[in-house]
Amino acid sequence: MKSISDYQPGTDLLHERIILVTGASSGIGAAAAKAFAAHGATVIMLARSVPKLEAIYDEIINAGHPQPAIYPMDLEGATYAHYEELATTLEKEFGRLDGLLHNAAMFGSLMMLEQHDLGLWAKTLQVNLTAPFLLSRACLPLMRLSEDASVIFTSSAVAHHGKAYWGAYGVSKAGADNLMQIMADELENNTPIRVNSIDPGAVATQMRRKVYPGEDPRSLPKPETIMATYLYLMGPDSKGETGHIFTIDKQKIPQPAKE
Numbered sequence: 001m002k003s004i005s006d007y008q009p010g011t012d013l014l015h016e017r018i019i020l021v022t023g024a025s026s027g028i029g030a031a032a033a034k035a036f037a038a039h040g041a042t043v044i045m046l047a048r049s050v051p052k053l054e055a056i057y058d059e060i061i062n063a064g065h066p067q068p069a070i071y072p073m074d075l076e077g078a079t080y081a082h083y084e085e086l087a088t089t090l091e092k093e094f095g096r097l098d099g100l101l102h103n104a105a106m107f108g109s110l111m112m113l114e115q116h117d118l119g120l121w122a123k124t125l126q127v128n129l130t131a132p133f134l135l136s137r138a139c140l141p142l143m144r145l146s147e148d149a150s151v152i153f154t155s156s157a158v159a160h161h162g163k164a165y166w167g168a169y170g171v172s173k174a175g176a177d178n179l180m181q182i183m184a185d186e187l188e189n190n191t192p193i194r195v196n197s198i199d200p201g202a203v204a205t206q207m208r209r210k211v212y213p214g215e216d217p218r219s220l221p222k223p224e225t226i227m228a229t230y231l232y233l234m235g236p237d238s239k240g241e242t243g244h245i246f247t248i249d250k251q252k253i254p255q256p257a258k259e
């Protein structure tokens with residue numbers, strides 16, 4: 001595992017890059033969409049909630065950043081034809097894809113394997129693992145048209161070592177890291193496409209609140225404070241980095257204010 005320290009992204013780091021962000025309607029994905037746009041990228045924002053995506057769209061426009069695009073999609077129900085349709089639309093509108101952040105995920109619930117809800121198991125693996133595979137497969141031809149494309153998967157502490165009760169979520173995140181490594185290995189010698197994962201650590205989002213309802217969110221970093229690693233991996237400064245899981249060095253980000 002790796003981490004970066006003291007990275008200062010240039011303001012034009014992602015100038016004219018076309019970047020697709022899944023789960024851009026809230027939490028880390030919304031922060032990443034805004035950070036990428038603030039550094040010059042045209043961001044395509046994918047999630048289910050159109051009102052939430054529209055609110056992020058308005059924030060980006062009001063800040064004077066490049067006009068983003070909204071692509072509403074439910075990763076749970078999407079078939080491969082939907083991913084092909086998305087790739088065709090991106091090719092028609094933008095001609096290539098320079099970045100892909102696989103960030104959308106569902107948590108499900110903490111439960112023992114013996115009692116694991118079977119439907120929830122299938123749904124969680126579909127959204128957190130199969131969807132990033134299908135989206136990567138459909139978008140790879142478009143990423144080959146980019147001079148410097150970057151794919152980022154989203155890992156988790158429970159991916160690195162199996163932990164009781166984390167069931168489908170833990171398995172899906174471990175699988176996503178393995179998928180990242182396979183993709184990085186397959187692409188390393190014949191394309192400039194780099195593929196890495198980020199484990200964001202504990203961050204104050206809706207998902208974190210669902211998992212730890214008793215925790216004070218003010219004790220956790222906000223999504224916008226962990227963006228340096230996302231910007232580093234999405235931009236040209238990370239050329240040559242591939243196949244790694246990055247963790248966030250929490251010492252290097254602004255600490256939440258103590259009451």
Ligand SMILES: NC(=O)c1ccc[n+]([C@@H]2O[C@H](COP(=O)([O-])OP(=O)(O)OC[C@H]3O[C@@H](n4cnc5c(N)ncnc54)[C@H](OP(=O)(O)O)[C@@H]3O)[C@@H](O)[C@H]2O)c1
Pocket residue numbers: 022023024025026027028029046047048049050052073074075076077102103104105106127154155156157199200201202203204205206207208
């Ligand atoms: N927060 C943490 O402490 C933490 C720690 C480790 C890893 N992570 C990972 O970080 C990533 C972001 O999570 P977050 O904490 O920012 O959670 P969040 O605020 O709940 O965001 C999850 C995003 O995923 C989207 N999503 C969920 N199901 C979807 C579906 N079926 N189709 C399309 N989009 C879907 C949601 O949008 P809609 O509801 O609009 O569809 C939302 O934009 C996840 O991969 C998570 O596993 C988070």
